[in-house]
Amino acid sequence: MKRLAMKQNNIMSHVVAGFPSKDGCVKLLLKMQAVGVRAIEIQIPFSDTVADGGEIMYANEIALKNKTTVDRCFMTLKIAQDQGYITPTYIMCYLQKIYHFGIDSFCKISQEHGVKGLIIPDVPIDSPEYSELFIACEKYQIDLVPVLTPRMNDMRKQLYLNGNPDLVYVTSMRGITGKKFQSSQQLAQFVDGIRQVSDCLVAVGFGVRSYEDAAIIMEFADIAVVGSEVIKSLRMGGMQPAVDSLKRIIG
Amino acid sequence: MSVYFGKYGGRYVPEMLQPVLQELAVEYDTCKQDAVFLQELRSLQTMYNNRPTPLVNAKNLSAMLGGAQVYLKNEGMNHTGAHKINHCLGQALIAKRMRKTRLIAETGAGQHGIATATVAARLGFECTIYMGEIDAVRQQPNVVLMRLLGAEVIEVKDGSRTLKDAVNASLKDLLQNSDSTHYVIGSCLGPDPYPRMNREFQAIIGQEIAEQLQILPDYIIACVGGGSNALGAFHNFLKSPVKLIGVEAGGTGKKPGEHASRFPTAKQGIIEGYKSYFLQDDDGNSQKTHSIAAGLDYIGIGPELANLHDNGRVDFVRVRDHEALAAVRILAQSEGIIPALESAHAVAYALKLAPKLPKEASIVINISGRGDKDIFTLARHFQPEKFGQFIDDEKARYETK
Numbered sequence: 001m002k003r004l005a006m007k008q009n010n011i012m013s014h015v016v017a018g019f020p021s022k023d024g025c026v027k028l029l030l031k032m033q034a035v036g037v038r039a040i041e042i043q044i045p046f047s048d049t050v051a052d053g054g055e056i057m058y059a060n061e062i063a064l065k066n067k068t069t070v071d072r073c074f075m076t077l078k079i080a081q082d083q084g085y086i087t088p089t090y091i092m093c094y095l096q097k098i099y100h101f102g103i104d105s106f107c108k109i110s111q112e113h114g115v116k117g118l119i120i121p122d123v124p125i126d127s128p129e130y131s132e133l134f135i136a137c138e139k140y141q142i143d144l145v146p147v148l149t150p151r152m153n154d155m156r157k158q159l160y161l162n163g164n165p166d167l168v169y170v171t172s173m174r175g176i177t178g179k180k181f182q183s184s185q186q187l188a189q190f191v192d193g194i195r196q197v198s199d200c201l202v203a204v205g206f207g208v209r210s211y212e213d214a215a216i217i218m219e220f221a222d223i224a225v226v227g228s229e230v231i232k233s234l235r236m237g238g239m240q241p242a243v244d245s246l247k248r249i250i251g
Numbered sequence: 252m253s254v255y256f257g258k259y260g261g262r263y264v265p266e267m268l269q270p271v272l273q274e275l276a277v278e279y280d281t282c283k284q285d286a287v288f289l290q291e292l293r294s295l296q297t298m299y300n301n302r303p304t305p306l307v308n309a310k311n312l313s314a315m316l317g318g319a320q321v322y323l324k325n326e327g328m329n330h331t332g333a334h335k336i337n338h339c340l341g342q343a344l345i346a347k348r349m350r351k352t353r354l355i356a357e358t359g360a361g362q363h364g365i366a367t368a369t370v371a372a373r374l375g376f377e378c379t380i381y382m383g384e385i386d387a388v389r390q391q392p393n394v395v396l397m398r399l400l401g402a403e404v405i406e407v408k409d410g411s412r413t414l415k416d417a418v419n420a421s422l423k424d425l426l427q428n429s430d431s432t433h434y435v436i437g438s439c440l441g442p443d444p445y446p447r448m449n450r451e452f453q454a455i456i457g458q459e460i461a462e463q464l465q466i467l468p469d470y471i472i473a474c475v476g477g478g479s480n481a482l483g484a485f486h487n488f489l490k491s492p493v494k495l496i497g498v499e500a501g502g503t504g505k506k507p508g509e510h511a512s513r514f515p516t517a518k519q520g521i522i523e524g525y526k527s528y529f530l531q532d533d534d535g536n537s538q539k540t541h542s543i544a545a546g547l548d549y550i551g552i553g554p555e556l557a558n559l560h561d562n563g564r565v566d567f568v569r570v571r572d573h574e575a576l577a578a579v580r581i582l583a584q585s586e587g588i589i590p591a592l593e594s595a596h597a598v599a600y601a602l603k604l605a606p607k608l609p610k611e612a613s614i615v616i617n618i619s620g621r622g623d624k625d626i627f628t629l630a631r632h633f634q635p636e637k638f639g640q641f642i643d644d645e646k647a648r649y650e651t652k
């Protein structure tokens with residue numbers, strides 16, 4: 001098994017803005033930066049998180065109780081940046097929140113905060129909103145990151161890749177965030193298929209809990225996404241256990 | 252086949268779910284033209300279910316109101332007591348064709364859950380029903396019945412613990428189990444093909460109204476939660492001059508959280524896989540809703556109804572909890588029919604409308620379900636002391652056993 005070099009670690013960690021609190025989230029971003037993640041995806045909390053499992057749903061609920069609006073998510077990012085946060089950041093958000101905020105406005109505010117790209121799990125390629133988002137992301141020079149899955153329709157996959165994304169996000173198993181990661185031939189083959197037609201980076205997520213899980217992903221992809229596992233440690237133990245669990249996965 | 256009704260509808264789900272929905276759409280489009288499928292469905296509707304359901308001439312009520320003639324399309328006479336079984340039978344037959352072995356469903360009032368569990372038992376499927384914890388508490392008798400029918404009932408403790416959370420839990424289950432599992436969505440909403448598929452299965456209501464009444468009514472009135480019974484009653488008449496009225500849950504007031512009336516305050520949004528009008532807060536999250544009728548207590552309206560609202564074909568009004576309760580008693584005592592609290596909303600509006608119309612006019616009220624299931628709510632309002640005592644005595648009987 002390849003040992004991940006600290007310098008070159010390829011982990012993208014996941015936080016839910018406003019969880020455990022606004023200040024807590026800022027601290028978490030800075031601590032994750034200190035541990036040395038490659039990128040972070042900040043999730044905008046929402047009331048109807050269809051693609052998320054228990055841990056992230058819980059984090060969303062708490063964040064909403066803390067009145068974490070879309071504006072406050074960006075405020076959190078700015079506060080972290082004022083304190084030295086420079087890690088490449090993606091915003092993960094369900095379509096409804098962006099639709100409500102206004103697609104152009106959302107992309108604009110993302111750009112103003114130095115966001116690298118948007119990861120939106122529920123905006124299909126054949127919807128009018130996808131086209132609007134694509135245009136707005138081009139305009140504001142941020143990456144619209146397709147969320148793809150093995151066993152998806154080949155033609156649809158190609159349509160997403162035709163947009164020339166810098167990064168694609170591949171969900172590693174059928175289902176929701178946080179269930180145990182299962183590596184499969186199918187996943188590796190799917191990622192290879194992407195590489196044959198695109199030079200985008202490939203991030204793989206859902207259920208990564210250990211150094212070993214991440215190492216398996218590194219054999220065929222570029223980035224392993226870690227979300228639920230760290231949020232679970234945060235919920236059960238607090239900031240330090242969360243950071244420790246991330247360190248363990250990074251190796 | 253378009254997945255939109257005007258600008259509403261769509262298939263806003265992660266790519267992981269697109270293939271199962273695409274497969275379902277193809278299968279549905281095939282089945283609806285297949286004479287064998289249609290005959291199987293017809294057979295179940297007439298020999299297992301109780302169709303055609305009666306169209307009752309509400310002579311006493313009409314005389315009492317002194318205006319238009321009122322007719323009641325009594326969907327409460329369906330097996331399981333509500334119109335829900337119409338789309339459960341249709342979807343279960345499609346699931347059989349797709350070789351699925353398991354049905355899942357969300358339920359608010361419990362009627363759709365019971366209908367799904369019933370159909371699962373009859374047609375040989377495993378069954379899991381998701382119900383928000385708050386709904387499960389107020390409709391506990393239905394939970395008992397679902398389990399008696401062999402279904403697993405899972406009380407959803409996430410989020411607001413009501414219908415929308417049960418929908419989310421069902422979508423998650425489908426995400427993980429789509430090979431074996433068909434999700435029987437309980438109304439004309441969700442991602443395509445559900446809205447149009449369910450409307451087609453419910454359209455038998457309006458077809459029967461046309462055959463039974465023979466003349467065109469002036470009005471058809473139906474309560475609206477997701478929109479299944481309303482669209483079922485309306486669909487046949489969309490191209491006619493019949494006035495179509497959807498009655499929403501006015502709850503206890505106009506403030507957010509006191510009602511579940513999408514119109515006039517709801518905004519366009521994209522939630523639970525479709526674009527429509529949703530009751531939302533200032534930041535685009537689901538709004539809390541309330542209705543005495545669990546089946547109407549929901550944030551989103553079916554996309555086809557959203558479109559019919561925008562193009563003016565269907566008018567929307569709202570009725571308060573206390574008006575619906577009063578309507579239950581009025582219909583019960585004038586015609587001997589106890590409507591479900593949901594359906595009572597339509598009755599309540601008709602009570603206001605009929606007196607204003609001439610005697611030559613006619614109104615059809617879609618009585619989407621019967622009210623036996625609401626016994627605890629009805630008792631609490633109409634006979635609280637006696638029924639409260641009954642509950643204490645019954646509890647004591649459980650304990651001494």
